[in-house]
Amino acid sequence: MNKAGTHDIEIRDLYKIFGPDAHRHIDAVKDGLTKAELNDRHNHVLGLHDINLTIPHGRITVIMGLSGSGKSTLIRHINGLIRPTAGQVLYDGLDVVTMTPAQLRDFRRQKTAMVFQKFALLPHRTVLRNVAYGLDIRGIAEAEKRARHWIGRVGLEGYEDYYPRQLSGGMQQRVGLARALANDAEILLMDEAFSALDPLIRMDMQSILLELQQELRKTIIFITHDLDEALRLGDKIAVLRDGAMEQVGNGQDIVLRPANAYIAEFVREVNRGRIIEARTIAAPATGERLPEFTVKARSKLDLVARRMTKAGVSHAQVRDGDVLVGIIDLPSILEAMVNPADAASDD
Numbered sequence: 359m360n361k362a363g364t365h366d367i368e369i370r371d372l373y374k375i376f377g378p379d380a381h382r383h384i385d386a387v388k389d390g391l392t393k394a395e396l397n398d399r400h401n402h403v404l405g406l407h408d409i410n411l412t413i414p415h416g417r418i419t420v421i422m423g424l425s426g427s428g429k430s431t432l433i434r435h436i437n438g439l440i441r442p443t444a445g446q447v448l449y450d451g452l453d454v455v456t457m458t459p460a461q462l463r464d465f466r467r468q469k470t471a472m473v474f475q476k477f478a479l480l481p482h483r484t485v486l487r488n489v490a491y492g493l494d495i496r497g498i499a500e501a502e503k504r505a506r507h508w509i510g511r512v513g514l515e516g517y518e519d520y521y522p523r524q525l526s527g528g529m530q531q532r533v534g535l536a537r538a539l540a541n542d543a544e545i546l547l548m549d550e551a552f553s554a555l556d557p558l559i560r561m562d563m564q565s566i567l568l569e570l571q572q573e574l575r576k577t578i579i580f581i582t583h584d585l586d587e588a589l590r591l592g593d594k595i596a597v598l599r600d601g602a603m604e605q606v607g608n609g610q611d612i613v614l615r616p617a618n619a620y621i622a623e624f625v626r627e628v629n630r631g632r633i634i635e636a637r638t639i640a641a642p643a644t645g646e647r648l649p650e651f652t653v654k655a656r657s658k659l660d661l662v663a664r665r666m667t668k669a670g671v672s673h674a675q676v677r678d679g680d681v682l683v684g685i686i687d688l689p690s691i692l693e694a695m696v697n698p699a700d701a702a703s704d705d
C-alpha cells in the first residue's frame with residue numbers, strides 16, 4: 359500500500375500482454391520470454407514488462423520513449439482504461455486495477471483529467487461551453503464562473519464565445535488545458551499533449567504549464583517522445599523501451615548518468631549546458647577563502663559560464679538562498695558541458 363496521505367501513485371510489478379490468452383503467457387514472460395519471442399511463438403504483444411514506478415504527488419512525471427515503447431499503454435493503466443495482465447496501480451490505498459466499475463467511474467471523474475494531443479474539443483460548443491463541459495455534466499452550479507476563471511488563466515480571456523475552428527492549434531490546446539484544469543482533478547494525464555504544435559507554440563505551452571504548476575502542484579503525468587520536452591518539464595523522467603523501464607531519474611541523472619548505452623545514445627545530442635545545473639557539479643567548499651562571485655544553485659551551466667566569463671572570474675560560489683552548496687570553476691563547467699562520448703571520439 360502507498361504511504362497514507364502522500365497521494366503518490368504507485369505502479370507495482372505491472373505487466374500487460376495484448377492478446378486473447380494473455381494470462382496463459384504471463385509466467386513465461388516473468389521467466390524471461392522476450393517481446394520478440396512472445397510475438398513470434400504465440401502471436402501476443404508484450405505491451406508492458408515489469409513496470410515499477412512511483413509517481414509523486416504534486417510533481418510532473420514524464421514518461422518518455424519512442425513510438426511503440428508503451429507510453430500510452432502505461433498512462434491508460436493509471437485511469438483504468440486498460441486492465442493489466444498482472445500488477446497494481448495504487449492511489450490513496452486503493453488499487454485502480456481492482457476497483458468496481460462504479461469506483462472506477464468516480465475515480466476517473468473526480469481525481470483525473472486528460473489533455474489529448476488532438477485537443478478533442480466539441481466543435482459545436484464555444485470555448486466557454488467546452489471548458490465548462492465536464493462541470494455541466496456533473497451539475498456544478500458555478501460551472502460558468504469556474505470556466506471563465508480557467509480561460510483567463512490560460513490566457514484566453516476575450517475568446518469565450520469563439521468556436522474551436524476559429525482558433526489556432528496552440529489556442530485550441532489552451533482550451534484543452536483549461537477544460538482539464540476546470541475539473542479540479544488532482545491528477546492530470548497529458549498524452550503527447552503538445553506534440554501536434556509548432557515548436558515555438560509548443561515551448562509557449564510548456565511555459566504556461568510550468569507557470570501554472572508552480573502554483574497548482576498537480577500530479578501530472580506527461581507523455582512525450584521528445585527529450586527536450588521531457589527535460590524541460592519533468593521533475594522525474596521515466597524512459598521506456600519495448601515496454602520495459604530503462605531508467606528513472608531527474609533530468610540531471612538521465613543526462614549525466616545514463617543507465618546504459620541506449621539512454622546514452624538518446625541523450626547524446628542534448629545541449630548539456632541548458633540542462634545541467636550548477637549545484638550538480640559544485641565541489642564541496644574547503645577551508646580556503648570563498649570566491650566573491652555567486653551563482654544560483656539551479657542556474658544552468660550555459661548561463662553560469664556566460665555570467666562568469668562576462669565578470670572575468672574563474673571561480674564562483676554556488677548558493678541556494680542562504681545555503682552554500684559548493685564551489686564551481688570554469689574548467690569543470692566546460693568539462694560537464696562536453697558530452698564524454700564526443701570527447702572520447704576526438705582523442
Ligand SMILES: Nc1ncnc2c1ncn2[C@@H]1O[C@H](COP(=O)(O)OP(=O)(O)OP(=O)(O)O)[C@@H](O)[C@H]1O
Pocket residue numbers: 376377403404405423424425426427428429430431432583
Ligand atoms: N490494443 C492493442 N493490441 C495489440 N497490441 C497493442 C495494443 N495497444 C498497443 N499495443 C502494442 O503495445 C506496444 C506499446 O504501444 P503504445 O501505443 O503504448 O506505445 P507508445 O509508446 O504510446 O507509442 P506511440 O508514441 O506510437 O503512441 C506496441 O508494440 C503496440 O503495438
